[in-house]
Ligand SMILES: NC(=O)C1=CN([C@@H]2O[C@H](COP(=O)(O)OP(=O)(O)OC[C@H]3O[C@@H](n4cnc5c(N)ncnc54)[C@H](O)[C@@H]3O)[C@@H](O)[C@H]2O)C=CC1
């Protein structure tokens with residue numbers, strides 16, 4: 046059966062927008078027309094060549110005006126800066142959604158300029174990688190990953206059903222929560238690890254043996270710092286728009302690190318052993334829990 050959605054516009058044909066385009070085209074082929082919109086003409090050309098978009102344009106107006114669904118996939122502060130130009134051209138009855146990594150800030154910005162007849166349903170795929178741009182896009186990026194949607198109490202149930210159907214074409218699993226919980230959870234499980242990885246790499250800068258240390262670096266350093274190669278623009282925007290939850294987690298993290306340093310200086314082996322043993326037990330339990338969620 047031909048789906049009710051015929052055309053989808055994706056603004057920001059980078060890693061996430063490009064991967065959405067590839068996944069939707071792989072699932073629906075010519076049933077769905079994808080319009081790729083980006084300020085970067087090379088990204089658009091590659092998006093068309095690799096099949097992530099059928100039509101391409103740098104113009105928001107002509108790009109979104111016939112779309113049944115518009116995905117906003119630019120960095121968070123770019124969405125906030127351009128939403129008033131975009132929302133105005135979205136057609137009556139269409140669905141507007143975003144993939145931004147932070148939600149409370151963005152939802153307020155979008156709600157402030159949203160035309161009444163457009164259905165806005167915020168989203169966030171919990172899938173990605175440390176590489177950015179259309180060159181890194183993959184049609185399987187979202188497969189079996191969580192895709193968070195944040196409907197408000199007044200959400201139109203048909204719009205919600207339609208968006209969830211489209212998300213399901215990517216192979217993602219959908220979960221719902223409110224914006225505050227989203228921002229607290231992602232600060233802890235996604236934003237903190239990125240700051241931690243960047244901090245570990247920065248630590249090397251303070252070493253007089255930097256080059257020798259890098260030569261000796263094994264899997265542990267590589268594994269824990271992979272995400273330090275992520276896009277600085279994107280992560281600066283995330284930190285600017287989820288300030289309190291990130292700062293709270295950073296304060297707690299600093300306290301944990303200070304306590305460990307103190308125990309090491311005191312040569313308190315029992316406390317240090319307990320620190321590692323608790324972390325191992327907790328991580329093993331978390332992995333079992335994660336396994337249960339994915340069954
Ligand atoms: N990278 C990741 O692992 C994940 C990112 N996200 C979120 O998804 C969004 C996109 O992230 P990525 O795809 O990784 O970024 P990206 O850097 O790979 O792609 C962003 C694209 O947006 C374009 N762009 C930038 N400003 C624009 C503007 N004003 N108008 C039109 N196009 C513009 C860029 O040219 C680029 O092609 C961000 O909001 C990010 O927080 C969500 C989940 C995972």
Ligand SMILES: O=C(O)C(=O)Cc1ccc(O)cc1
Nearest residue numbers: 146170171172173174175272
């Ligand atoms: O590369 C990784 O492991 C990630 O953590 C990807 C990621 C980055 C940002 C998000 O908002 C969601 C997922």
